[in-house]
Amino acid sequence: MQNIQAVSRSSDAQVSFDRLKKIYVTDDDDLLALNETSFSIGKGEFVSVLGPSGCGKSTLLLMAAGLESSSGGTVTIGGQVVEKPYTDIGIVFQEHALYEWRTILQNIMLQAEIRRLSKSKIESRAYELLEQTGLKEFAHKYPSELSGGMRQRAAICRALVHDPSVLFFDEPFGALDALTREQMRIDLEKMWLEQRPTVLFITHGISEAVALSDRIIVMTPRPGQVDEVLAIDLPRPRTKEVLSSQKFIDYCDRITESFMRRGIIKY
Ligand code: ADP
């Protein structure tokens, strides 16, 4: 029932998941990683997929990017069914995935090389992004010379440099300390408010999802499936005041209780 409710067939859907399913076939066993999952993300909307470890979140993102095949159902981006690696998107993974032997700028310029885009255009945009993210002086440094937060900022610059209209994040702040994580969240919202890309944000952090999202797709434990869809009606930007409001706390409580009912959180 929940699954059916989660499908929004609105015409401005930018990314749609329709009964998407994944079975990993291994030597020992077949593993149902993601059960029939349906929901959609409107143009310019910020949607989080929130669920416990192992519920198929990364699998869902990889299928959406065309980097993993589906075992049923479809993903549609901008009206096109994703059947092979889809390039008009930006992706940020948990591990920054920068090439250690390339400088920060060279890592960002990979986008121009892979996509055969104008080098000079991409380079001037790269410098703009490096400036905005406080990394300008680090353009010619190697990833190992940067802190975790700075590397993740560089990975975000790389995902944004070709101005994709759709962004996928897979627990991008998972490896960062709490303070850096908080700053990254603030900066991400700022970027999103300025550019309004369509965002699929994967996380297992309840307050992070509530703080960032327009809507949250709450998943069940494996095999993951949509458990609940929660619209977050909080003003933006999500300031300190908003994040300490009763309404914010109520949203977090509601998700915590639903995880408790499922045995994901136990007190
Ligand atoms: P999440 O990102 O929510 O933690 P994943 O999508 O990474 O979950 O994984 C979902 C399930 O699928 C897990 O049980 C995981 O062990 C399994 N899985 C993930 N990738 C593979 C793979 N390439 N081969 C076999 N099993 C996999």
Ligand code: MG
């Ligand atoms: Mg994952």
